[in-house]
Amino acid sequence: MKFKQFLMMGAMLAVQAHASERLISYDLGSIDTLRVLQATDQLVGLPKQALPQYLSEFSEAQYSDVGGLKTPNAEAVAEIAPSLIFITARQGEQGVALKKIAPIEMVGLAEGDYWPAFEEHVMKLASHVEKQNEARAVLDALKADLRQMKGRVAGEQVLMVTHNAGGFGVRKDPIASELLGLEQVQLPDSVKPVKHGTRIFVPLTVEDIVASNPKVLYVVDRSQAIGQTDKAVDVDALQSQLKQLGSDTKVAYLTPGLWYLSGNGLESVKLQAQELAQAL
Numbered sequence: 001m002k003f004k005q006f007l008m009m010g011a012m013l014a015v016q017a018h019a020s021e022r023l024i025s026y027d028l029g030s031i032d033t034l035r036v037l038q039a040t041d042q043l044v045g046l047p048k049q050a051l052p053q054y055l056s057e058f059s060e061a062q063y064s065d066v067g068g069l070k071t072p073n074a075e076a077v078a079e080i081a082p083s084l085i086f087i088t089a090r091q092g093e094q095g096v097a098l099k100k101i102a103p104i105e106m107v108g109l110a111e112g113d114y115w116p117a118f119e120e121h122v123m124k125l126a127s128h129v130e131k132q133n134e135a136r137a138v139l140d141a142l143k144a145d146l147r148q149m150k151g152r153v154a155g156e157q158v159l160m161v162t163h164n165a166g167g168f169g170v171r172k173d174p175i176a177s178e179l180l181g182l183e184q185v186q187l188p189d190s191v192k193p194v195k196h197g198t199r200i201f202v203p204l205t206v207e208d209i210v211a212s213n214p215k216v217l218y219v220v221d222r223s224q225a226i227g228q229t230d231k232a233v234d235v236d237a238l239q240s241q242l243k244q245l246g247s248d249t250k251v252a253y254l255t256p257g258l259w260y261l262s263g264n265g266l267e268s269v270k271l272q273a274q275e276l277a278q279a280l
Contacts, residue, residue, distance in 0.1 A: 020042075020083075021042045021083050021084060021128060021129060022042065022044045022080070022081065022082045022083045022084075023042050023043050023044060023045075023082060023083070023084055023085075023086065023128070023129075024043075024044060024045040024046065024066055024077060024080070024082040024084075024085045024086065024102075025043065025045075025046055025085075025086040025107075026046070026047055026066075026069060026072065026085070026086060026087050026088055026090070026091050026095060027086045027087070027088050027107040027264075028046075028050075028051070028052065028055060028069075028261055028262035028263075028265070028268075029107075029262050029263050029264040029265030029268050029269075030086050030107055030125055030265060031043065031046055031055060031058060031265070032054070032055060032262065032265035032266065032267035032268050033122055033125055033126075033135075033265040033266045033267065034125070034129065035267060036138055036265075036266040036267050037126060037129060037131040037134050037135060037138070037266070038131075038134070039129035039131055040058075042129055043058075043063060044063065044064060044080050044082060045063060045064040045065070045066040045076070045077065045080050045082065046058055046063055046064075046065075046066060047065070047066055047067055047068050047069050047072075048063070048065040049065070049067070049068040049069075050068055050069045050226075050257075050261055051257070052225075052255070052256075052257025052258050052261055052262050053255070053257060053258075054255075054257075054258060054262075054267070054268075054271065055262070064076060064079070064080045066080075069088075069090050069091070069261065070090055070091065070092070070094075071094065072087075072091050072094045072095055072098060074094075074097065074098060074101065077098055077101050077102075078101050081102070082101070082102045083102060083103070084102060084103050084104075084105060084128065085098050085099075085101070085102050085103070085104045085105070086104075086105055086107045087104050087105070087106055087107065088106070088107050088108060089106075089108065107121070107125075108121075109121050109264060113178065114174035114175075114178045114179065115143070115178065115179065118264060118269065119139055121264060122135050122139060122266060123135055123136070123139075135266075138266050139266070142266065142269065142270055145270065145273075146179050146180070146270075146273055149180055149273055149274070149277045150179065150180050150181050152277060152280075153180055153181070153182060153276070153277050153280050154180065154181030154182070155181060155182075155183060156182050156183065156215055156216070156280050157183055157184075157185045157213075157214055157215050158176065158182050158183070158184065158185065158214045158215060158216045158217075158218060158280075159184060159185050159209065159212055159214035159216075159217050159218070159249075160172070160173055160176055160184070160217075160218040160219075160220070161204060161209075161217065161218070161219055161220070162219075162220045162221075162222055162260075163219050163220065163221045163222060163223060163232075163233040164222045164223055164231075165223050165228065165231040166231065166233075167203060168203065168204045168205070168206075168209070168219075169201045169202055169203050169204060170184075170187070170191075170201075170202035170204060171218075171220055172184070175269060175272045175273055175276065176218070176276055179269075179273055180273060180276055180277060182276065185212040185213065185214045186212065187202075187204075187208065187212055188208055188211045188212065190208070191203075191204060191208055206238070206241055206242065206245065207245065209242065209247070209249065210242060210245045210246065210247045210249070213247065213249065214249050215249065215250065215280070216249065216250045216251075216252050216279050216280060217242075217249050217250070217251050217252065218252050218254055218276065218279065219233060219235070219238075219251060219252065219253050219254060220254050220256065220259040220260055221233050221253065221254075221256045221260075222256070222260050224256040225256035225257050225259070225260035225261055226260070232256075233253070235251055235253045238251055239251045250279065252275075252276075252279035254272075254275055254276075255271075255275065258271055258272060258275075259272065
């Protein structure tokens with residue numbers, strides 16, 4: 001066999017090997033990227049217990065349920081014999097332990113500016129399913145869409161918070177600040193960070209929000225996202241309370257599962273940016 005033919009055959013086998021991947025993803029953003037790249041035929045399992053509405057099609061029987069975002073089911077994983085498992089920090093040691101079953105890859109964005117890290121993340125995922133050209137084209141289109149949105153909303157004074165069981169905390173998100181150029185309002189001097197373990201939170205009262213006077217208050221409702229519906233924020237009551245305190249701030253309730261459970265995917269980033277821009 002000629003050397004050139006040998007190389008061509010090797011390349012074909014490499015593509016075939018990638019095209020027959022059996023992927024499990026505990027990262028929901030990676031799943032929406034696979035859908036955009038038309039590579040979900042290589043997805044065999046995911047945590048169905050925590051699926052946001054926009055990913056509801058993946059609750060179908062053709063995809064195996066491999067536990068929760070924080071509680072991987074090792075037995076279910078082993079039964080479907082994956083070739084690669086995407087995990088995140090949410091799975092902790094239980095996620096790392098899955099390497100006894102199949103190779104694992106920790107999914108996450110590198111530190112630094114968001115867009116370069118996001119591009120790198122998407123292209124790495126695309127390389128597993130031989131969709132680099134498609135990923136590059138979608139990234140370019142998304143960047144153009146984001147540029148248009150940014151041109152309409154950049155500089156607007158906003159505040160983003162996470163709601164949890166009646167409490168509010170400041171949430172900083174690069175989709176808002178870096179990709180759309182939204183500016184977080186100045187917080188009152190009385191607002192101080194609080195440390196819980198290794199994490200730092202900045203709790204806010206409704207009075208703090210009124211004093212900050214953002215044009216829009218974006219709310220990411222953790223309680224609703226994790227199924228604690230009885231503790232979810234009452235948006236109408238919050239809007240009424242702000243009005244009673246003399247504020248004309250608009251409350252924008254962001255899609256809970258999209259924001260709290262997912263993100264950093266080709267689809268989720270666009271959906272998140274659209275929600276932010278449409279509220280202004």
